[in-house]
Amino acid sequence: MIPLTTIPEQCCTLDIDGAEQKKLLAMLKAISNNTRFEILKFLVTHPGCITGDIVDYLPIAQATVSQHLKVLRHAGWICGTVSGTATNYCLDDANIAWFKSKVGQIF
């Protein structure tokens, strides 16, 4: 019998492919930008806030924030809900749960 200590620890499998890999890489790419990561952090503490709140919080132009929100939306990190002239943003819990579980299973 092989002692437990000699069994090499599998540090990760990276067992993913095709559409799932594409989706995961898109999510990874989206959060690997510091500004977008900060937007996500802001949404954790300010769920349902509007674009203007994020614009006020960040030191960048409104057009740039809007562009980052689009990237986060398309990657599946956030959901936007139009309400009058404003848009409320929330974390996309379902996709984030998928991300967490996928990363947990392949790394």
Place this chain on the structure above:
Amino acid sequence: MIPLTTIPEQCCTLDIDGAEQKKLLAMLKAISNNTRFEILKFLVTHPGCITGDIVDYLPIAQATVSQHLKVLRHAGWICGTVSGTATNYCLDDANIAWFKSKVGQIF
């Protein structure tokens, strides 16, 4: 007493900052490139292989592979060990373990 079902599920905390956030974002950025992700996958099944093996496996130039390896090294995903004229590459288990645990705790 509040029923369990009404307790909102915390989808993520994103509780990270400073040097740790910087390191995490660098690792995220490094793997969000498809070629680099494929290199990591190759290393899972070919631990200790040399640069030339990766060059043969991928459809891109040697200089480009070397550049990607540099990015992965600096981000902490892999370790390179010079052996004669060759360089053996392995996954950086310790950093990958850190990555996995960090992602698990903030998402």
Place this chain on the structure above:
DNA sequence: TCGTTTCATCGTAAAAATACGATAAAGGAA
């Protein structure tokens, strides 16, 4: 020594990402 192998780095071209001001669209208030 001389040539070969292996790999990193240099210089540079092309593509993608990031940022901005200006503008457009759409809802609400007067």
Place this chain on the structure above:
DNA sequence: TTCCTTTATCGTATTTTTACGATGAAACGA
């Protein structure tokens, strides 16, 4: 309607990333 607020999109400039060929460095064998 007219004006104001809010946000997305357009066009574009700048920066960063990605890719390549060429070159250099270092180890090895003949």
